[in-house]
Amino acid sequence: xxxxxxxxxxxxxxxxxxxxxxxxxxxxxxxxxxxxxxxxxxxxxxxxxxxxxxxxxxxxxxxxxxxxxxxxxxxxxxxxxxxxxxxxxxxxxxxxxxxxxxxxxxxxxxxxxxxxxxxxxxxxxxxxxxxxxxxxxxxxxxxxxxxxxxxxxxxxxxxxxxxxxxxxxxxxxxxxxxxxxxxxxxxxxxxxxxxxxxxxxxxxxxxxxxxxxxxxxxxxxxxxxxxxxxxxxxxxxxxxxxxxxxxxxxxxxxxxxxxxxxxxxxxxxxxxxxxxxxxxxxxxxxxxxxxxxxxxxxxxxxxxxxxxxxxxxxxxxxxxxxxxxxxxxxxxxxxxxxxxxxxxxxxxxxxxxxxxxxxxxxxxxxxxxxxxxxxxxxxxxxxxxxxxxx
Amino acid sequence: xxxxxxxxxxxxxxxxxxxxxxxxxxxxxxxxxxxxxxxxxxxxxxxxxxxxxxxxxxxxxxxxxxxxxxxxxxxxxxxxxxxxxxxxxxxxxxxxxxxxxxxxxxxxxxxxxxxxxxxxxxxxxxxxxxxxxxxxxxxxxxxxxxxxxxxxxxxxxxxxxxxxxxxxxxxxxxxxxxxxxxxxxxxxxxxxxxxxxxxxxxxxxxxxxxxxxxxxxxxxxxxxxxxxxxxxxxxxxxxxxxxxxxxxxxxxxxxxxxxxxxxxxxxxxxxxxxxxxxxxxxxxxxxxxxxxxxxxxxxxxxxxxxxxxxxxxxxxxxxxxxxxx
Numbered sequence: 001x002x003x004x005x006x007x008x009x010x011x012x013x014x015x016x017x018x019x020x021x022x023x024x025x026x027x028x029x030x031x032x033x034x035x036x037x038x039x040x041x042x043x044x045x046x047x048x049x050x051x052x053x054x055x056x057x058x059x060x061x062x063x064x065x066x067x068x069x070x071x072x073x074x075x076x077x078x079x080x081x082x083x084x085x086x087x088x089x090x091x092x093x094x095x096x097x098x099x100x101x102x103x104x105x106x107x108x109x110x111x112x113x114x115x116x117x118x119x120x121x122x123x124x125x126x127x128x129x130x131x132x133x134x135x136x137x138x139x140x141x142x143x144x145x146x147x148x149x150x151x152x153x154x155x156x157x158x159x160x161x162x163x164x165x166x167x168x169x170x171x172x173x174x175x176x177x178x179x180x181x182x183x184x185x186x187x188x189x190x191x192x193x194x195x196x197x198x199x200x201x202x203x204x205x206x207x208x209x210x211x212x213x214x215x216x217x218x219x220x221x222x223x224x225x226x227x228x229x230x231x232x233x234x235x236x237x238x239x240x241x242x243x244x245x246x247x248x249x250x251x252x253x254x255x256x257x258x259x260x261x262x263x264x265x266x267x268x269x270x271x272x273x274x275x276x277x278x279x280x281x282x283x284x285x286x287x288x289x290x291x292x293x294x295x296x297x298x299x300x301x302x303x304x305x306x307x308x309x310x311x312x313x314x315x316x317x318x319x320x321x322x323x324x325x326x327x328x329x330x331x332x333x334x335x336x337x338x339x340x341x342x343x344x345x346x347x348x349x350x351x352x353x354x355x356x357x358x359x360x361x362x363x364x365x366x367x368x369x370x371x372x373x374x375x376x377x378x379x380x381x382x383x384x385x386x387x388x389x390x
Numbered sequence: 391x392x393x394x395x396x397x398x399x400x401x402x403x404x405x406x407x408x409x410x411x412x413x414x415x416x417x418x419x420x421x422x423x424x425x426x427x428x429x430x431x432x433x434x435x436x437x438x439x440x441x442x443x444x445x446x447x448x449x450x451x452x453x454x455x456x457x458x459x460x461x462x463x464x465x466x467x468x469x470x471x472x473x474x475x476x477x478x479x480x481x482x483x484x485x486x487x488x489x490x491x492x493x494x495x496x497x498x499x500x501x502x503x504x505x506x507x508x509x510x511x512x513x514x515x516x517x518x519x520x521x522x523x524x525x526x527x528x529x530x531x532x533x534x535x536x537x538x539x540x541x542x543x544x545x546x547x548x549x550x551x552x553x554x555x556x557x558x559x560x561x562x563x564x565x566x567x568x569x570x571x572x573x574x575x576x577x578x579x580x581x582x583x584x585x586x587x588x589x590x591x592x593x594x595x596x597x598x599x600x601x602x603x604x605x606x607x608x609x610x611x612x613x614x615x616x617x618x619x620x621x622x623x624x625x626x627x628x629x630x631x632x633x634x635x636x637x638x639x640x641x642x643x644x645x646x647x648x649x650x651x652x653x654x655x656x657x658x659x660x661x662x663x664x665x666x667x668x669x670x671x672x673x674x675x676x677x678x679x680x681x682x683x684x685x686x687x688x689x690x691x692x693x694x695x696x697x698x699x700x701x702x703x704x705x706x707x708x709x710x711x712x713x714x715x
Contacts, residue, residue: 006506010495017494017535227488231551234454235507236479 003237007245011219012252025212025257029204033265036200050080051133054100056088063111067144071137079136095127102126102134104141117152194351201265202350203324205258206343209290210315212257214307216250217294221304243298250294254287274353278362282349285369289342292373295380302386323347342372405431407467407559407590414461415448422448424614435581435591437605439701445614446594447487450563454484466559480509483557487564489544493537497528497547500536501554508555518554526550542573549577560584561592566600578604598701610705617708629699629707632657633673637666637684638693649687650680673698
């Protein structure tokens with residue numbers, strides 16, 4: 001045990017003095033996160049502003065009033081709206097000046113034209129700085145017009161079938177304002193979804209974890225290339241302690257670097273990943289999973305160059321397919337394989353914790369990570385040793 | 391088959407530190423070490439002399455417990471050596487051919503690290519580290535990273551690490567490769583001193599001069615086989631033990647040759663244009679009488695050259711090729 005500690009501490013001291021691990025495991029991923037945040041900043045920032053809408057509508061027009069009501073009901077869906085009713089001329093002016101993000105001019109005879117099935121044109125003027133908020137309002141207007149058009153079609157169809165004129169109005173009204181036959185329930189696509197910034201931080205942490213744990217393997221191969229491995233193996237100790245110390249070194253570096261990345265990333269980009277205990281458990285399991293791969297690399301690689309190539313391939317394949325840069329999804333066997341990806345499992349686990357989940361809620365990703373480690377260790381057991389310790 | 395010049399006189403069973411018995415190691419179809427046996431006694435420096443690729447380092451690797459032999463055994467102080475045998479390794483110091491030191495650590499940190507792995511601790515570790523720094527002349531540079539050291543300083547530290555735990559058996563695998571003459575001499579003096587203190591030493595080299603200077607007994611290895619072993623003189627006797635003297639001068643060389651052949655020390659005399667090539671026994675002793683006889687027979691001598699067989703000659707005699715081929 002004392003010898004193992006000596007091997008481990010000396011290896012860690014050298015990693016720190018070498019500085020490459022600090023640069024590659026912490027500084028580079030943080031810089032990359034910052035750069036990607038700058039590039040994708042607007043799309044990642046999903047906080048909606050208040051939609052200011054200037055509307056000109058004919059007086060005493062029932063459907064025009066209902067359209068304005070539908071727009072004013074948008075806060076129930078999460079979008080704040082300020083509706084200003086004014087003249088058609090002022091709508092244009094308010095939109096052009098930027099005081100309104102969107103201007104709507106509802107023509108005279110709006111209701112009558114809609115009920116008659118005649119073409120109706122609602123003029124929309126997007127103001128300076130109009131963004132996604134205006135798009136949402138316009139989609140509501142379009143939806144209302146589509147439904148009103150459908151009511152006119154229903155009334156015309158009723159007339160063709162010989163319904164009494166007295167019932168046609170009611171039918172049209174029912175189609176225009178009644179409950180939809182098809183309903184959609186909105187909710188979270190998954191309870192494991194991180195917001196874009198959180199996904200970026202978790203993804204980069206997962207990707208660079210794959211590289212960080214490779215420092216142990218590279219250290220072992222460097223020992224052989226420098227000749228220190230021969231001297232270590234001549235020491236009065238079990239030679240497996242040498243490999244074990246490198247794996248432990250990878251583990252410690254992985255845990256520390258990932259903790260720093262998630263903490264610093266969270267602070268820099270204003271993301272909370274939730275329960276520290278659950279996050280710690282996820283980090284430990286993710287590091288175990290990725291470190292287990294080093295046992296395979298140790299057996300396969302004869303030189304540090306070979307180890308770097310193998311580790312880079314593994315990191316890029318598992319990192320990208322795990323969602324390090326953008327979410328990945330698939331069906332069938334491919335989808336199952338994606339679900340078993342350790343980087344993906346870590347990101348999903350952090351999604352759960354960021355949504356308020358605790359230790360009890362991260363069972364699935366933890367099992368995937370530990371299962372991945374077990375499979376990798378079994379594979380490593382049967383891979384012929386042609387690497388550093390051969 | 392190994393030619394043993396004589397049974398080693400210094401290796402009675404009670405003094406034997408290392409017994410290497412019929413070692414065989416194969417790598418695929420290549421037999422890198424084939425049936426190598428020898429012993430090393432306390433205070434003895436045993437040289438393994440052979441060209442690059444002869445099997446020296448593979449033999450050393452099995453002796454140091456880095457490699458498992460396919461056949462045969464290594465016993466150090468009565469304990470079987472092997473990759474997973476910790477006990478005999480406590481008595482072994484290995485100085486690999488490569489500079490087995492960590493460049494980002496200081497000399498003191500390197501010594502502390504390997505000392506701890508050897509089982510040293512506390513005051514004993516501190517004291518031994520200080521002593522080795524003193525011995526290797528690195529006390530003043532103990533705190534600086536070894537990556538800033540000169541090649542000679544690194545070599546000295548490399549050897550110092552092997553001595554840290556006062557091993558009974560020290561293995562030096564080509565310790566002077568790439569070393570400047572001054573550092574090389576310092577290393578050779580250190581090895582001589584260690585041997586004088588009673589340490590058993592195995593010294594591998596392809597430098598004949600080092601083997602002749604340091605080693606009490608020498609094993610000549612080539613193509614994985616120990617071709618011969620013995621003291622320097624014993625090995626040289628394997629070549630027939632004769633020296634060569636070349637006389638250069640004017641006069642009747644044929645008459646001089648005839649006169650010289652009458653001497654007991656001269657085995658052969660060949661006259662060539664202005665030269666006489668003599669094969670003699672014990673040239674240093676015989677040379678005076680030879681010069682006198684040649685002059686008396688009318689030869690006007692302008693030059694006398696003596697060449698004695700060395701380990702290079704032995705290697706050539708045993709393998710049919712030069713040591714540095």
